[in-house]
Amino acid sequence: MDIALPEKPDWHKLLKSGCRVFVGGHASVPYALIQDLIDNSRGFSDIELVHGLALGDTRWAREEHRQLFKVNTFFIGGQEVRRAVDEGRADYTPCFLSEVSSLFTDGTLALDAVLINVSPPDEFGYCSLGASVDICMSAVRHCDLVIAQINKHVPRTAGHSYVHIDELNACIEHDEPLTEVLPPPIDNQAERIGQYVAMLVENGATLQFGIGKIPSATLKYLCKHKDLGIHSEMLTDSIIELIESGAVTNRNKTFHPGKTVTSFAIGSRRLYDFIDNNPHIEFYASSYVNKPTNIAKNDNMIAINSALEVDLTGQVVADSIGHDFYSGIGGQVDFVSGASISKGGKPIIALPSTAKNETVSRIVPSITEGAGVVTSRGNVHYVVTEYGVASLKGKSIRERALELIRVAHPKFRAHLLEEVRKHYWVPHYQEKYPTDIPELGAIQLQKLVIQGETFYLRPLNPADERRLQEFFYSHTKETLRLRYNYDPKQMSREKSCNLVSVDQKTDAALCIVRQDGSRIAIHAVGRFYYYPEDNACEAAFVTRETHQGKGMATRLLAKLIDIARQRGINFMMAYVRADNKPMITIFEQHGFKRKRSDDPSDVELVLDLREQQ
Secondary structure, eight states, rough: OOOOOOOOHHHHHHOOEEEEEOOOOTOOHHHHHHHHHHHTTTOOOEEEEOOOOOOOGGGGGGEEEETTTTEEEESSHHHHHHHHTTTEEEEEEOOGGHHHHHHHHHHHHOOOOOEEOOOOOTTTSSOOOOBOOOOOHHHHTOOOOOEEEEESSSOOOOSOOOOEEEGGGEEEEOOOOOOOOOOOOOOHHHHHHHHHHHOOOEEEEETEEEHHHHHHHHHHHHTOOOOEBOOOOOOOEHHHHHHHTTTTTTTTSSSSTTTTSSSOOOSSSHHHHHHHTTTTTTEOHHHHOOOOOHHSSSSEEEEEEEEEETTEEEEEOOOOEEEEEEEEOHHOOOOOOHHHTTTTTTEEEEOEEEEEETTSSESSSSTTTTOSSBBTTOOOOOOEEEEEEEOOTTTTHHHHOOOOHHOHHHHHHHHHHHHHHHSSSOOTTTTOOOEEEEEESSSOOEEEEEEEEEEEEEEEEGGHHHHHHHHHHHHHHHHHHHHHOOOOOOOOOOHHHHHHOOOTSSEEEEEEEETTEEEEEEEEEEEEEETTTTEEEEEEEEOOOTTTTHHHHHHHHHHHHHHHTTTTOOEEEEETTTHHHHHHOOOOTTTOOOOEEOOOTTEEEEGGGGOOO
Protein backbone atom coordinates (compact mmCIF):
# COMPACT_ATOMS: atom_id res chain seq x y z
CA MET A 1 0.00 0.00 0.00
CA ASP A 2 1.14 3.58 -0.60
CA ILE A 3 2.51 5.39 2.42
CA ALA A 4 1.91 9.12 2.51
CA LEU A 5 4.98 11.07 3.61
CA PRO A 6 4.83 14.25 5.69
CA GLU A 7 5.40 17.56 3.98
CA LYS A 8 8.81 19.13 3.58
CA PRO A 9 9.84 21.24 6.57
CA ASP A 10 8.84 24.88 6.66
CA TRP A 11 11.60 25.77 9.07
CA HIS A 12 10.17 29.16 10.06
CA LYS A 13 6.95 27.50 11.17
CA LEU A 14 8.74 24.71 13.02
CA LEU A 15 11.65 26.49 14.72
CA LYS A 16 12.57 29.85 16.18
CA SER A 17 15.75 31.50 17.35
CA GLY A 18 17.15 30.19 20.61
CA CYS A 19 15.52 26.75 20.42
CA ARG A 20 17.33 23.49 21.20
CA VAL A 21 17.56 20.92 18.40
CA PHE A 22 18.88 17.37 18.66
CA VAL A 23 20.84 16.03 15.66
CA GLY A 24 21.28 12.30 15.04
CA GLY A 25 24.90 11.33 14.94
CA HIS A 26 27.60 8.73 14.53
CA ALA A 27 27.61 7.43 10.94
CA SER A 28 24.03 8.47 10.30
CA VAL A 29 24.03 12.27 10.48
CA PRO A 30 21.16 13.76 8.38
CA TYR A 31 23.48 16.03 6.40
CA ALA A 32 20.96 16.96 3.71
CA LEU A 33 18.41 17.89 6.35
CA ILE A 34 20.88 20.12 8.17
CA GLN A 35 21.92 21.73 4.89
CA ASP A 36 18.26 22.43 4.13
CA LEU A 37 17.97 24.16 7.51
CA ILE A 38 21.11 26.19 6.81
CA ASP A 39 19.79 27.17 3.39
CA ASN A 40 16.54 28.40 4.95
CA SER A 41 17.93 29.93 8.12
CA ARG A 42 17.44 33.61 7.35
CA GLY A 43 16.34 35.35 10.53
CA PHE A 44 17.42 32.53 12.83
CA SER A 45 20.11 32.85 15.49
CA ASP A 46 21.42 31.04 18.55
CA ILE A 47 19.94 27.63 17.75
CA GLU A 48 21.54 25.11 20.09
CA LEU A 49 22.45 21.91 18.26
CA VAL A 50 22.82 18.98 20.68
CA HIS A 51 24.40 15.71 19.55
CA GLY A 52 26.79 12.92 20.38
CA LEU A 53 29.71 11.84 18.21
CA ALA A 54 29.04 13.12 14.69
CA LEU A 55 31.16 11.73 11.86
CA GLY A 56 31.76 13.20 8.44
CA ASP A 57 31.23 16.81 7.43
CA THR A 58 30.14 18.60 10.60
CA ARG A 59 29.56 21.78 8.63
CA TRP A 60 27.25 23.35 11.21
CA ALA A 61 30.22 23.83 13.57
CA ARG A 62 32.15 26.04 11.17
CA GLU A 63 33.09 29.60 12.11
CA GLU A 64 30.74 30.96 9.43
CA HIS A 65 27.73 29.56 11.31
CA ARG A 66 28.66 30.75 14.80
CA GLN A 67 25.72 33.19 14.96
CA LEU A 68 23.24 30.63 13.66
CA PHE A 69 24.26 27.60 15.75
CA LYS A 70 25.76 26.94 19.15
CA VAL A 71 27.02 23.38 19.31
CA ASN A 72 26.67 21.33 22.51
CA THR A 73 28.19 17.87 22.13
CA PHE A 74 28.34 14.86 24.45
CA PHE A 75 31.34 13.47 22.56
CA ILE A 76 33.94 15.50 20.69
CA GLY A 77 34.70 14.19 17.22
CA GLY A 78 35.15 15.56 13.73
CA GLN A 79 37.54 18.28 12.74
CA GLU A 80 35.06 21.16 12.83
CA VAL A 81 33.49 20.23 16.16
CA ARG A 82 36.88 19.74 17.82
CA ARG A 83 38.09 23.09 16.50
CA ALA A 84 34.92 24.80 17.72
CA VAL A 85 35.34 23.31 21.22
CA ASP A 86 39.02 24.27 21.30
CA GLU A 87 38.16 27.83 20.29
CA GLY A 88 35.33 28.15 22.81
CA ARG A 89 32.60 28.39 20.15
CA ALA A 90 31.12 25.01 21.14
CA ASP A 91 30.40 23.27 24.42
CA TYR A 92 31.27 19.80 25.61
CA THR A 93 28.84 18.26 28.11
CA PRO A 94 30.29 15.22 29.89
CA CYS A 95 27.69 12.56 30.62
CA PHE A 96 27.53 8.78 30.85
CA LEU A 97 25.97 7.52 27.64
CA SER A 98 23.40 5.55 29.63
CA GLU A 99 22.19 8.78 31.25
CA VAL A 100 21.98 11.16 28.27
CA SER A 101 18.31 10.30 27.73
CA SER A 102 17.50 11.49 31.27
CA LEU A 103 18.67 14.97 30.28
CA PHE A 104 15.87 15.01 27.71
CA THR A 105 13.21 13.54 29.99
CA ASP A 106 13.80 15.63 33.11
CA GLY A 107 14.02 18.93 31.28
CA THR A 108 17.72 19.53 31.89
CA LEU A 109 18.15 19.64 28.12
CA ALA A 110 14.54 19.82 26.97
CA LEU A 111 14.35 19.45 23.21
CA ASP A 112 12.35 21.63 20.83
CA ALA A 113 13.04 19.50 17.75
CA VAL A 114 14.83 16.34 16.62
CA LEU A 115 16.57 15.82 13.26
CA ILE A 116 17.14 12.18 12.28
CA ASN A 117 18.21 10.02 9.33
CA VAL A 118 15.89 7.06 8.66
CA SER A 119 15.18 4.36 6.12
CA PRO A 120 12.16 4.57 3.81
CA PRO A 121 9.00 3.25 5.51
CA ASP A 122 8.01 -0.38 5.07
CA GLU A 123 4.53 -1.46 4.00
CA PHE A 124 3.29 -0.79 7.54
CA GLY A 125 4.75 2.69 7.69
CA TYR A 126 7.76 1.97 9.92
CA CYS A 127 11.10 3.65 9.26
CA SER A 128 14.32 2.41 10.87
CA LEU A 129 16.96 4.49 12.60
CA GLY A 130 19.38 1.95 11.15
CA ALA A 131 22.96 2.18 12.33
CA SER A 132 22.31 4.89 14.93
CA VAL A 133 19.63 4.05 17.50
CA ASP A 134 21.76 5.07 20.52
CA ILE A 135 20.45 8.37 21.94
CA CYS A 136 18.42 9.13 18.79
CA MET A 137 15.55 6.91 19.90
CA SER A 138 15.42 8.59 23.30
CA ALA A 139 15.35 12.01 21.65
CA VAL A 140 12.52 10.93 19.35
CA ARG A 141 10.49 9.54 22.25
CA HIS A 142 10.86 12.72 24.30
CA CYS A 143 10.23 15.44 21.76
CA ASP A 144 7.01 16.48 20.06
CA LEU A 145 8.68 17.73 16.88
CA VAL A 146 10.52 15.10 14.80
CA ILE A 147 11.93 15.95 11.36
CA ALA A 148 13.50 13.24 9.25
CA GLN A 149 15.70 12.70 6.24
CA ILE A 150 14.38 9.62 4.46
CA ASN A 151 17.36 7.87 2.97
CA LYS A 152 17.44 4.53 1.16
CA HIS A 153 21.04 3.97 2.28
CA VAL A 154 19.98 3.68 5.93
CA PRO A 155 19.85 -0.05 6.79
CA ARG A 156 16.79 -1.56 8.41
CA THR A 157 17.94 -2.99 11.74
CA ALA A 158 16.20 -5.33 14.15
CA GLY A 159 15.36 -4.53 17.76
CA HIS A 160 13.83 -1.26 18.91
CA SER A 161 14.94 0.86 15.98
CA TYR A 162 11.61 1.79 14.39
CA VAL A 163 9.84 5.12 14.11
CA HIS A 164 6.41 5.21 12.45
CA ILE A 165 5.83 7.64 9.67
CA ASP A 166 2.97 9.17 11.69
CA GLU A 167 5.53 10.25 14.31
CA LEU A 168 7.27 12.49 11.79
CA ASN A 169 6.15 16.11 11.56
CA ALA A 170 8.10 16.83 8.38
CA CYS A 171 10.65 15.15 6.14
CA ILE A 172 12.77 15.40 3.05
CA GLU A 173 13.74 12.55 0.76
CA HIS A 174 17.44 12.55 0.06
CA ASP A 175 19.65 9.53 -0.53
CA GLU A 176 23.25 9.73 0.64
CA PRO A 177 25.55 6.95 1.86
CA LEU A 178 26.27 6.66 5.56
CA THR A 179 29.68 7.90 6.64
CA GLU A 180 32.21 5.12 6.31
CA VAL A 181 35.07 4.55 8.73
CA LEU A 182 37.41 1.91 7.34
CA PRO A 183 39.19 -0.47 9.73
CA PRO A 184 42.64 0.89 10.63
CA PRO A 185 45.72 -1.19 9.82
CA ILE A 186 46.85 -3.25 12.81
CA ASP A 187 50.47 -2.55 13.75
CA ASN A 188 52.77 -4.73 15.87
CA GLN A 189 51.96 -2.78 19.02
CA ALA A 190 48.21 -3.31 18.62
CA GLU A 191 48.82 -6.99 17.75
CA ARG A 192 50.60 -7.54 21.05
CA ILE A 193 47.93 -5.72 23.06
CA GLY A 194 45.24 -7.72 21.26
CA GLN A 195 46.96 -10.99 22.10
CA TYR A 196 47.18 -10.11 25.79
CA VAL A 197 43.55 -8.99 25.95
CA ALA A 198 42.41 -12.16 24.17
CA MET A 199 44.12 -14.21 26.88
CA LEU A 200 41.74 -12.68 29.42
CA VAL A 201 38.67 -13.80 27.47
CA GLU A 202 37.30 -17.23 28.28
CA ASN A 203 35.07 -19.28 26.00
CA GLY A 204 31.42 -18.34 26.49
CA ALA A 205 32.18 -14.74 27.54
CA THR A 206 30.12 -11.76 26.37
CA LEU A 207 32.06 -8.87 24.84
CA GLN A 208 31.91 -5.09 24.68
CA PHE A 209 34.48 -3.20 22.62
CA GLY A 210 35.08 0.06 20.82
CA ILE A 211 36.71 1.12 17.58
CA GLY A 212 40.35 1.31 16.54
CA LYS A 213 43.46 -0.81 16.21
CA ILE A 214 43.31 -2.46 19.63
CA PRO A 215 39.70 -3.71 19.43
CA SER A 216 40.34 -4.90 15.86
CA ALA A 217 43.46 -6.80 16.96
CA THR A 218 41.67 -8.29 19.97
CA LEU A 219 38.73 -9.56 17.92
CA LYS A 220 41.19 -11.03 15.42
CA TYR A 221 42.71 -13.17 18.19
CA LEU A 222 39.29 -14.29 19.42
CA CYS A 223 38.30 -16.06 16.21
CA LYS A 224 39.28 -19.46 17.65
CA HIS A 225 37.23 -18.97 20.82
CA LYS A 226 33.90 -20.70 21.27
CA ASP A 227 30.38 -19.49 22.08
CA LEU A 228 31.20 -15.83 22.53
CA GLY A 229 28.41 -13.30 22.88
CA ILE A 230 28.21 -9.60 22.06
CA HIS A 231 26.55 -6.89 24.16
CA SER A 232 28.29 -3.73 23.04
CA GLU A 233 27.31 -0.11 22.62
CA MET A 234 28.83 -0.19 19.14
CA LEU A 235 29.74 -2.56 16.33
CA THR A 236 32.59 -2.25 13.84
CA ASP A 237 33.76 -4.19 10.80
CA SER A 238 35.79 -6.48 13.05
CA ILE A 239 32.66 -8.27 14.24
CA ILE A 240 32.00 -9.60 10.73
CA GLU A 241 35.08 -11.81 10.73
CA LEU A 242 34.44 -12.84 14.34
CA ILE A 243 30.85 -13.86 13.60
CA GLU A 244 31.73 -15.57 10.33
CA SER A 245 34.49 -17.55 12.10
CA GLY A 246 31.82 -19.21 14.25
CA ALA A 247 33.30 -17.83 17.47
CA VAL A 248 30.12 -15.80 18.18
CA THR A 249 27.00 -17.84 18.86
CA ASN A 250 25.47 -15.78 21.72
CA ARG A 251 24.11 -19.04 23.10
CA ASN A 252 25.76 -18.62 26.51
CA LYS A 253 24.49 -15.09 27.05
CA THR A 254 22.31 -14.69 30.11
CA PHE A 255 20.70 -11.49 28.81
CA HIS A 256 19.18 -11.53 25.31
CA PRO A 257 20.54 -15.03 24.63
CA GLY A 258 20.98 -15.85 20.95
CA LYS A 259 21.23 -12.20 19.93
CA THR A 260 24.01 -9.69 19.36
CA VAL A 261 22.89 -6.53 21.17
CA THR A 262 24.12 -3.04 20.32
CA SER A 263 23.02 0.58 19.92
CA PHE A 264 25.01 1.89 16.95
CA ALA A 265 27.43 0.79 14.23
CA ILE A 266 30.41 2.57 12.69
CA GLY A 267 32.29 1.03 9.81
CA SER A 268 32.36 0.42 6.08
CA ARG A 269 29.52 -0.17 3.67
CA ARG A 270 30.18 -3.86 4.21
CA LEU A 271 29.18 -3.49 7.87
CA TYR A 272 26.06 -1.51 7.05
CA ASP A 273 25.05 -4.19 4.56
CA PHE A 274 25.80 -6.87 7.18
CA ILE A 275 23.40 -5.38 9.74
CA ASP A 276 20.69 -4.64 7.17
CA ASN A 277 17.67 -6.90 7.85
CA ASN A 278 19.90 -9.13 10.01
CA PRO A 279 17.58 -10.71 12.61
CA HIS A 280 20.51 -11.88 14.75
CA ILE A 281 21.69 -8.32 15.53
CA GLU A 282 19.37 -6.12 17.58
CA PHE A 283 19.67 -2.39 18.15
CA TYR A 284 18.33 -0.70 21.28
CA ALA A 285 18.59 2.74 22.86
CA SER A 286 21.78 3.52 24.77
CA SER A 287 19.72 4.02 27.93
CA TYR A 288 18.96 0.28 27.70
CA VAL A 289 22.15 -1.18 26.23
CA ASN A 290 24.46 0.89 28.44
CA LYS A 291 22.51 0.60 31.68
CA PRO A 292 25.05 -0.97 34.05
CA THR A 293 22.50 -3.28 35.68
CA ASN A 294 21.51 -4.58 32.24
CA ILE A 295 25.14 -5.07 31.28
CA ALA A 296 25.68 -7.01 34.50
CA LYS A 297 22.87 -9.40 33.59
CA ASN A 298 25.38 -10.98 31.22
CA ASP A 299 27.58 -13.40 33.14
CA ASN A 300 31.28 -13.26 32.21
CA MET A 301 30.91 -9.78 30.74
CA ILE A 302 34.20 -8.55 29.27
CA ALA A 303 34.37 -4.76 28.77
CA ILE A 304 37.31 -3.63 26.63
CA ASN A 305 37.93 0.12 26.63
CA SER A 306 40.84 2.45 26.00
CA ALA A 307 42.45 5.45 27.67
CA LEU A 308 44.70 8.39 27.02
CA GLU A 309 46.68 7.82 30.22
CA VAL A 310 46.55 5.80 33.43
CA ASP A 311 48.24 6.85 36.64
CA LEU A 312 50.03 4.45 38.97
CA THR A 313 47.01 4.10 41.25
CA GLY A 314 44.79 3.01 38.34
CA GLN A 315 42.94 6.26 37.59
CA VAL A 316 41.90 6.40 33.93
CA VAL A 317 41.91 9.55 31.81
CA ALA A 318 39.90 9.05 28.64
CA ASP A 319 38.33 12.32 27.45
CA SER A 320 41.03 14.96 27.81
CA ILE A 321 44.71 15.63 27.20
CA GLY A 322 45.61 18.01 29.98
CA HIS A 323 43.21 20.94 29.76
CA ASP A 324 42.21 20.07 26.19
CA PHE A 325 39.05 18.01 25.86
CA TYR A 326 39.57 15.36 23.22
CA SER A 327 36.61 12.97 23.04
CA GLY A 328 34.01 12.16 25.70
CA ILE A 329 32.99 9.87 28.52
CA GLY A 330 30.84 7.83 26.16
CA GLY A 331 29.99 4.38 27.46
CA GLN A 332 33.27 3.54 29.18
CA VAL A 333 32.07 3.99 32.74
CA ASP A 334 28.75 2.27 31.96
CA PHE A 335 30.49 -0.88 30.76
CA VAL A 336 33.31 -0.82 33.29
CA SER A 337 30.69 -0.58 36.05
CA GLY A 338 28.47 -3.26 34.49
CA ALA A 339 31.33 -5.69 33.89
CA SER A 340 32.69 -5.18 37.41
CA ILE A 341 29.40 -6.38 38.96
CA SER A 342 28.79 -9.10 36.36
CA LYS A 343 29.33 -12.65 37.60
CA GLY A 344 32.80 -13.48 36.29
CA GLY A 345 33.02 -10.07 34.59
CA LYS A 346 36.26 -8.32 33.66
CA PRO A 347 36.60 -4.56 33.00
CA ILE A 348 39.73 -4.07 30.88
CA ILE A 349 41.50 -0.84 29.94
CA ALA A 350 43.79 -1.42 26.95
CA LEU A 351 46.16 1.23 25.64
CA PRO A 352 49.60 1.65 24.06
CA SER A 353 52.31 2.24 26.64
CA THR A 354 53.53 5.42 24.93
CA ALA A 355 52.48 8.31 22.71
CA LYS A 356 54.25 10.72 20.35
CA ASN A 357 56.70 8.19 18.91
CA GLU A 358 57.61 6.71 22.29
CA THR A 359 58.58 10.07 23.76
CA VAL A 360 55.70 10.18 26.26
CA SER A 361 54.62 7.45 28.67
CA ARG A 362 50.89 6.83 28.96
CA ILE A 363 51.50 5.15 32.31
CA VAL A 364 52.16 8.16 34.52
CA PRO A 365 53.02 8.80 38.20
CA SER A 366 50.08 11.21 38.43
CA ILE A 367 47.56 12.42 35.90
CA THR A 368 48.45 15.43 33.81
CA GLU A 369 47.38 18.80 35.17
CA GLY A 370 43.95 19.67 33.82
CA ALA A 371 43.07 16.12 32.80
CA GLY A 372 40.00 14.50 34.32
CA VAL A 373 39.44 11.04 35.69
CA VAL A 374 36.76 9.23 33.68
CA THR A 375 37.05 5.81 35.32
CA SER A 376 38.07 5.68 38.98
CA ARG A 377 40.80 3.53 40.42
CA GLY A 378 38.15 1.51 42.22
CA ASN A 379 36.55 0.27 39.00
CA VAL A 380 39.55 -0.92 37.01
CA HIS A 381 40.38 -4.62 37.14
CA TYR A 382 42.97 -4.89 34.34
CA VAL A 383 45.22 -2.52 32.42
CA VAL A 384 46.79 -3.98 29.29
CA THR A 385 49.61 -2.58 27.16
CA GLU A 386 51.91 -4.21 24.64
CA TYR A 387 54.11 -5.17 27.62
CA GLY A 388 51.55 -7.28 29.46
CA VAL A 389 48.57 -7.38 31.76
CA ALA A 390 48.44 -5.44 35.03
CA SER A 391 45.92 -6.94 37.45
CA LEU A 392 44.61 -4.27 39.83
CA LYS A 393 41.47 -5.55 41.54
CA GLY A 394 42.03 -5.99 45.25
CA LYS A 395 45.60 -4.72 45.00
CA SER A 396 47.15 -2.18 47.34
CA ILE A 397 48.60 1.08 46.05
CA ARG A 398 52.06 -0.50 46.34
CA GLU A 399 51.02 -3.51 44.30
CA ARG A 400 49.14 -1.40 41.74
CA ALA A 401 52.14 0.83 41.17
CA LEU A 402 54.44 -2.14 40.63
CA GLU A 403 51.94 -3.89 38.35
CA LEU A 404 51.55 -0.77 36.21
CA ILE A 405 55.27 -0.03 36.08
CA ARG A 406 55.72 -3.57 34.77
CA VAL A 407 53.46 -2.88 31.75
CA ALA A 408 54.94 0.55 31.07
CA HIS A 409 57.51 1.00 28.31
CA PRO A 410 60.90 -0.26 29.60
CA LYS A 411 62.61 3.09 29.13
CA PHE A 412 60.17 4.79 31.53
CA ARG A 413 60.12 2.15 34.28
CA ALA A 414 63.08 3.47 36.27
CA HIS A 415 61.63 7.00 36.31
CA LEU A 416 58.19 5.75 37.34
CA LEU A 417 59.67 3.78 40.24
CA GLU A 418 61.73 6.79 41.29
CA GLU A 419 58.62 8.99 41.33
CA VAL A 420 56.45 6.65 43.42
CA ARG A 421 59.26 6.09 45.91
CA LYS A 422 59.02 9.82 46.70
CA HIS A 423 55.50 9.28 48.01
CA TYR A 424 56.30 6.06 49.88
CA TRP A 425 53.86 4.17 47.67
CA VAL A 426 56.54 1.51 47.50
CA PRO A 427 58.97 0.74 50.35
CA HIS A 428 62.52 2.02 50.56
CA TYR A 429 63.93 -1.42 49.81
CA GLN A 430 62.13 -1.61 46.43
CA GLU A 431 65.10 -0.54 44.34
CA LYS A 432 64.73 -2.48 41.10
CA TYR A 433 62.09 -1.86 38.45
CA PRO A 434 60.55 -4.73 36.46
CA THR A 435 62.44 -6.04 33.45
CA ASP A 436 61.42 -8.40 30.66
CA ILE A 437 63.12 -11.60 29.52
CA PRO A 438 64.11 -10.78 25.91
CA GLU A 439 64.27 -14.44 24.94
CA LEU A 440 60.55 -14.91 25.63
CA GLY A 441 59.78 -12.59 22.72
CA ALA A 442 57.13 -9.90 22.40
CA ILE A 443 54.53 -11.80 24.42
CA GLN A 444 55.88 -12.43 27.92
CA LEU A 445 52.94 -14.63 28.89
CA GLN A 446 52.44 -18.25 27.84
CA LYS A 447 49.15 -20.04 28.44
CA LEU A 448 49.48 -23.62 29.72
CA VAL A 449 46.80 -26.25 30.06
CA ILE A 450 47.92 -28.86 32.59
CA GLN A 451 45.59 -31.77 33.31
CA GLY A 452 42.61 -29.67 32.26
CA GLU A 453 43.57 -26.61 34.35
CA THR A 454 44.70 -23.31 32.83
CA PHE A 455 47.93 -21.76 34.08
CA TYR A 456 50.27 -19.04 32.82
CA LEU A 457 54.06 -19.12 32.57
CA ARG A 458 55.67 -15.68 32.84
CA PRO A 459 58.60 -13.79 34.36
CA LEU A 460 58.59 -13.25 38.10
CA ASN A 461 58.37 -9.50 38.82
CA PRO A 462 58.36 -7.04 41.75
CA ALA A 463 54.54 -7.01 41.91
CA ASP A 464 54.75 -10.68 42.95
CA GLU A 465 56.26 -9.80 46.34
CA ARG A 466 53.21 -10.77 48.38
CA ARG A 467 52.37 -13.71 46.11
CA LEU A 468 55.86 -15.19 46.55
CA GLN A 469 55.54 -14.75 50.30
CA GLU A 470 52.24 -16.66 50.21
CA PHE A 471 53.89 -19.32 48.02
CA PHE A 472 56.67 -19.76 50.60
CA TYR A 473 54.27 -20.14 53.51
CA SER A 474 52.28 -22.75 51.57
CA HIS A 475 55.25 -25.16 51.62
CA THR A 476 55.61 -28.03 54.03
CA LYS A 477 58.75 -28.33 56.15
CA GLU A 478 59.86 -31.20 53.93
CA THR A 479 59.63 -29.10 50.77
CA LEU A 480 61.56 -26.27 52.41
CA ARG A 481 64.24 -28.67 53.63
CA LEU A 482 64.67 -30.24 50.20
CA ARG A 483 64.74 -26.88 48.41
CA TYR A 484 66.88 -24.83 50.82
CA ASN A 485 68.76 -27.64 52.61
CA TYR A 486 67.49 -26.28 55.92
CA ASP A 487 64.16 -25.27 57.46
CA PRO A 488 63.77 -21.50 57.00
CA LYS A 489 61.16 -20.05 59.36
CA GLN A 490 60.41 -16.70 57.74
CA MET A 491 59.99 -15.00 54.38
CA SER A 492 59.84 -11.28 55.17
CA ARG A 493 58.37 -8.82 52.68
CA GLU A 494 61.85 -7.36 52.22
CA LYS A 495 63.39 -10.75 51.46
CA SER A 496 60.49 -11.61 49.16
CA CYS A 497 60.98 -8.27 47.40
CA ASN A 498 64.64 -9.13 46.82
CA LEU A 499 63.73 -12.49 45.30
CA VAL A 500 61.15 -11.09 42.88
CA SER A 501 63.14 -8.00 41.87
CA VAL A 502 65.26 -9.64 39.22
CA ASP A 503 67.37 -8.15 36.46
CA GLN A 504 65.94 -10.54 33.90
CA LYS A 505 68.54 -9.61 31.28
CA THR A 506 71.27 -11.09 33.49
CA ASP A 507 69.55 -13.66 35.68
CA ALA A 508 66.22 -15.28 34.88
CA ALA A 509 63.24 -16.01 37.13
CA LEU A 510 60.04 -17.62 35.89
CA CYS A 511 56.83 -18.61 37.59
CA ILE A 512 53.72 -20.58 36.75
CA VAL A 513 50.58 -18.98 38.12
CA ARG A 514 46.91 -19.80 38.33
CA GLN A 515 44.71 -16.76 37.74
CA ASP A 516 40.98 -16.62 38.41
CA GLY A 517 39.94 -13.05 37.71
CA SER A 518 42.28 -10.95 39.82
CA ARG A 519 43.03 -13.84 42.16
CA ILE A 520 46.57 -14.95 41.40
CA ALA A 521 48.52 -17.75 43.06
CA ILE A 522 52.05 -18.90 42.27
CA HIS A 523 52.30 -22.67 41.85
CA ALA A 524 55.91 -23.06 40.69
CA VAL A 525 59.06 -20.97 40.45
CA GLY A 526 62.21 -21.63 38.46
CA ARG A 527 65.27 -19.42 38.19
CA PHE A 528 68.92 -19.28 37.36
CA TYR A 529 71.68 -17.01 38.66
CA TYR A 530 74.39 -16.00 36.21
CA TYR A 531 78.11 -16.21 37.11
CA PRO A 532 79.97 -14.06 34.57
CA GLU A 533 83.44 -15.19 35.63
CA ASP A 534 82.65 -18.73 34.46
CA ASN A 535 79.97 -17.86 31.89
CA ALA A 536 77.80 -20.31 33.80
CA CYS A 537 74.53 -20.24 35.70
CA GLU A 538 72.99 -22.09 38.62
CA ALA A 539 69.40 -23.30 38.30
CA ALA A 540 66.79 -24.18 40.93
CA PHE A 541 63.03 -24.62 41.08
CA VAL A 542 60.27 -25.41 43.55
CA THR A 543 56.65 -26.45 43.03
CA ARG A 544 53.63 -26.12 45.29
CA GLU A 545 52.94 -29.53 46.87
CA THR A 546 49.43 -29.77 45.42
CA HIS A 547 50.84 -29.58 41.89
CA GLN A 548 53.99 -31.64 42.16
CA GLY A 549 54.25 -34.42 39.62
CA LYS A 550 52.27 -32.47 36.97
CA GLY A 551 55.27 -31.40 34.89
CA MET A 552 55.56 -27.80 36.03
CA ALA A 553 59.21 -28.11 37.03
CA THR A 554 59.96 -29.81 33.71
CA ARG A 555 58.39 -26.91 31.79
CA LEU A 556 60.28 -24.33 33.82
CA LEU A 557 63.62 -26.09 33.45
CA ALA A 558 63.18 -26.53 29.70
CA LYS A 559 62.44 -22.83 29.35
CA LEU A 560 65.43 -21.83 31.49
CA ILE A 561 67.74 -24.05 29.42
CA ASP A 562 66.43 -22.46 26.24
CA ILE A 563 67.01 -18.94 27.62
CA ALA A 564 70.54 -19.82 28.77
CA ARG A 565 71.41 -21.29 25.36
CA GLN A 566 70.13 -18.20 23.57
CA ARG A 567 72.37 -16.09 25.81
CA GLY A 568 75.41 -18.15 24.92
CA ILE A 569 75.98 -19.41 28.47
CA ASN A 570 78.37 -22.39 28.56
CA PHE A 571 77.19 -24.37 31.57
CA MET A 572 74.11 -24.71 33.74
CA MET A 573 74.66 -26.15 37.22
CA ALA A 574 72.37 -27.37 39.96
CA TYR A 575 72.96 -28.46 43.56
CA VAL A 576 70.39 -30.92 44.91
CA ARG A 577 70.09 -32.88 48.12
CA ALA A 578 70.89 -36.52 47.50
CA ASP A 579 67.54 -37.61 48.95
CA ASN A 580 65.59 -35.34 46.58
CA LYS A 581 65.16 -38.06 43.97
CA PRO A 582 62.33 -36.40 41.95
CA MET A 583 64.35 -33.23 41.38
CA ILE A 584 67.49 -35.14 40.43
CA THR A 585 65.45 -37.16 37.94
CA ILE A 586 64.10 -34.00 36.28
CA PHE A 587 67.58 -32.56 35.84
CA GLU A 588 68.94 -35.84 34.47
CA GLN A 589 66.04 -36.10 32.01
CA HIS A 590 67.23 -32.81 30.56
CA GLY A 591 70.79 -34.03 30.03
CA PHE A 592 72.44 -32.98 33.30
CA LYS A 593 75.39 -35.13 34.39
CA ARG A 594 76.39 -35.82 37.97
CA LYS A 595 79.77 -34.58 39.15
CA ARG A 596 81.78 -36.31 41.80
CA SER A 597 81.28 -34.64 45.16
CA ASP A 598 83.03 -34.95 48.49
CA ASP A 599 79.72 -34.39 50.28
CA PRO A 600 77.50 -37.48 49.98
CA SER A 601 74.45 -35.49 51.12
CA ASP A 602 74.55 -33.27 48.00
CA VAL A 603 74.54 -33.98 44.29
CA GLU A 604 76.09 -31.53 41.84
CA LEU A 605 74.70 -31.70 38.32
CA VAL A 606 76.05 -29.96 35.21
CA LEU A 607 74.67 -29.43 31.73
CA ASP A 608 77.12 -28.48 28.99
CA LEU A 609 75.07 -26.00 26.96
CA ARG A 610 77.73 -25.70 24.25
CA GLU A 611 76.97 -29.18 22.94
CA GLN A 612 73.77 -28.02 21.23
CA GLN A 613 74.56 -24.36 20.57
